[in-house]
Amino acid sequence: MRLAWFDHFLRGTPLPEGPPIRLFVMGPNHWRDENEWPLARTRYQPFYLHSAGDARSLSGDGGLSPEAPGDEPHDT
Numbered sequence: 001m002r003l004a005w006f007d008h009f010l011r012g013t014p015l016p017e018g019p020p021i022r023l024f025v026m027g028p029n030h031w032r033d034e035n036e037w038p039l040a041r042t043r044y045q046p047f048y049l050h051s052a053g054d055a056r057s058l059s060g061d062g063g064l065s066p067e068a069p070g071d072e073p074h075d076t
Contacts, residue, residue: 051075 001022007013019033047064049055053073055062062075 004013004016008015019035021034021037023032023034024030025032045066047066048069050063050065050067050069051072052061053075054060055075
């Protein structure tokens with residue numbers, strides 16, 4: 001895959017035929033070819049940042065979840 005990319009952009013050779021998108025699937029750890037982006041079967045999920053007022057450091061209390069934030073203090 002890398003060699004074909006370099007050959008195309010440095011030598012001007014045509015790219016191999018096939019799907020225009022190649023992505024890596026984490027979990028099963030394999031590459032998959034696709035024809036569209038974003039994928040037609042994509043399910044969008046909103047995520048929200050949360051904090052109790054101290055999310056600014058490595059040991060802070062920040063978090064990410066699908067629940068919308070309620071009455072939370074702001075970070076400074």
